[in-house]
Amino acid sequence: MLKKYKKVNPEPQVAAAPVASAAKIDRTIIGDQIFIEGIIRGKEDLLIEGSVKGSIEMKANHLTVGSKGQVDAEVNAANVTIGGKLVGNVNATGKVEITKAADFNGEIKAKSISVEDGAYLKAVIELEREPIKKFAQPEKPPEKPGEKAPSVPAKESSMLAGMDNKRV
Amino acid sequence: MAASVADQGRKDHLTGPGYEAYTSNALKLFAEHLERNPQGKLLDIGPVCQENIRFFARRVKKHHVCDMFIRLDRRLRKGEPVRQIWQELEYPPDSFHGILVWELADRLNDEDVHRLVRVCHSILVPGGMAVIMVMGDQISSTETRSFVIGQDYRVQLRPQPHLNLPLRGRQNRDVLSMMSPFIPAKSFICRPGFMEFLFQRV
Numbered sequence: 001m002l003k004k005y006k007k008v009n010p011e012p013q014v015a016a017a018p019v020a021s022a023a024k025i026d027r028t029i030i031g032d033q034i035f036i037e038g039i040i041r042g043k044e045d046l047l048i049e050g051s052v053k054g055s056i057e058m059k060a061n062h063l064t065v066g067s068k069g070q071v072d073a074e075v076n077a078a079n080v081t082i083g084g085k086l087v088g089n090v091n092a093t094g095k096v097e098i099t100k101a102a103d104f105n106g107e108i109k110a111k112s113i114s115v116e117d118g119a120y121l122k123a124v125i126e127l128e129r130e131p132i133k134k135f136a137q138p139e140k141p142p143e144k145p146g147e148k149a150p151s152v153p154a155k156e157s158s159m160l161a162g163m164d165n166k167r168v
Numbered sequence: 169m170a171a172s173v174a175d176q177g178r179k180d181h182l183t184g185p186g187y188e189a190y191t192s193n194a195l196k197l198f199a200e201h202l203e204r205n206p207q208g209k210l211l212d213i214g215p216v217c218q219e220n221i222r223f224f225a226r227r228v229k230k231h232h233v234c235d236m237f238i239r240l241d242r243r244l245r246k247g248e249p250v251r252q253i254w255q256e257l258e259y260p261p262d263s264f265h266g267i268l269v270w271e272l273a274d275r276l277n278d279e280d281v282h283r284l285v286r287v288c289h290s291i292l293v294p295g296g297m298a299v300i301m302v303m304g305d306q307i308s309s310t311e312t313r314s315f316v317i318g319q320d321y322r323v324q325l326r327p328q329p330h331l332n333l334p335l336r337g338r339q340n341r342d343v344l345s346m347m348s349p350f351i352p353a354k355s356f357i358c359r360p361g362f363m364e365f366l367f368q369r370v
Contacts, residue, residue, distance in 0.1 A: 100330075112222075113218065113221060113222065113225070114218050115216050115217070115218040115221060116216075116218075117215065117216060117217065117314065117326070117328060117330070118216070118238070118328070118330045119216050119235075120235070120238055121216050121233050121234070121235055122233070122234045122235075122256065123232070123233045123234075124230050124231070124232050124233075125221055125225055125230075125231045125232075125233060126225070126229070126230055126231070127221075127222070127225040127226070127231075129225070129226050
């Protein structure tokens with residue numbers, strides 16, 4: 001049988017799960033010895049430590065790809081945490097979190113994103129666009145006597161086209 | 169490991185030589201260039217940095233991220249040829265309105281710098297811009313950093329301890345020479361030896 005779902009209880013094996021913050025949440029786990037090919041639809045959170053190929057539809061729930069997870073799929077979810085390997089496009093109505101253990105290749109559409117330094121990423125990212133604060137005169141707090149400005153803006157060296165090759 | 173966490177905390181706030189925050193005029197001009205095109209596409213080949221992703225994702229239609237630093241690091245650690253990493257940048261010609269190269273050129277040998285420049289020239293649209301930085305020989309550490317963009321283009325250098333890359337210490341004239349297929353647009357001296365360059369494809 002190709003599909004096997006384990007209902008999670010807060011047992012030691014859950015505590016060993018790589019994404020510790022979600023360990024106590026009741027959710028379904030696809031274990032690391034499981035391979036699924038096809039469509040997964042669900043209305044509860046899902047942690048994938050096995051292999052999944054196809055598509056994942058869980059628009060109101062949280063998908064986590066654990067450190068052992070290998071997913072090649074189109075993903076639609078409320079929130080997505082990537083801590084393993086994921087190839088495919090991710091469409092999240094909420095947040096996408098990418099940990100430093102992640103290996104991601106694909107497109108991400110989300111409301112917001114967080115990415116840890118060190119993540120292995122090749123991605124196209126489209127976030128919900130908010131109005132941009134223009135680079136206007138920054139609001140300067142009143143300077144205290146004797147307080148030094150943080151630093152001087154960089155100095156323009158010159159238009160390079162006519163620049164000589166002097167070392168700077 | 170408590171020690172490493174503490175160490176990480178310390179490193180995130182390093183302010184010694186090579187780590188001082190500064191205001192980036194090159195990034196300001198670059199962002200303004202991108203904002204002129206509502207359908208703009210940006211490619212960032214620097215170390216993955218969530219602050220920069222959030223910063224630019226609000227300014228372009230599509231923000232492509234392909235961390236070439238980590239790819240280079242993995243190749244070098246395995247002793248594999250570096251040239252294969254350029255396959256990662258096989259985008260169609262004229263794909264991007266801007267490319268953030270950061271200090272990648274300072275981490276490559278001359279042969280791979282030329283490959284990088286050729287690739288960037290091909291995938292940048294005419295009129296598109298590239299940002300390049302060189303640290304010069306004034307810095308005290310060869311540690312790889314990311315350039316974290318903050319409010320009002322204040323840039324903080326953040327150590328990337330997972331990356332171990334050689335630093336070539338290229339100079340102003342070396343950059344101008346290697347980027348000869350482009351038109352040099354602006355350069356800024358951030359501090360002695362550390363420069364930001366804006367290049368434009370004709």
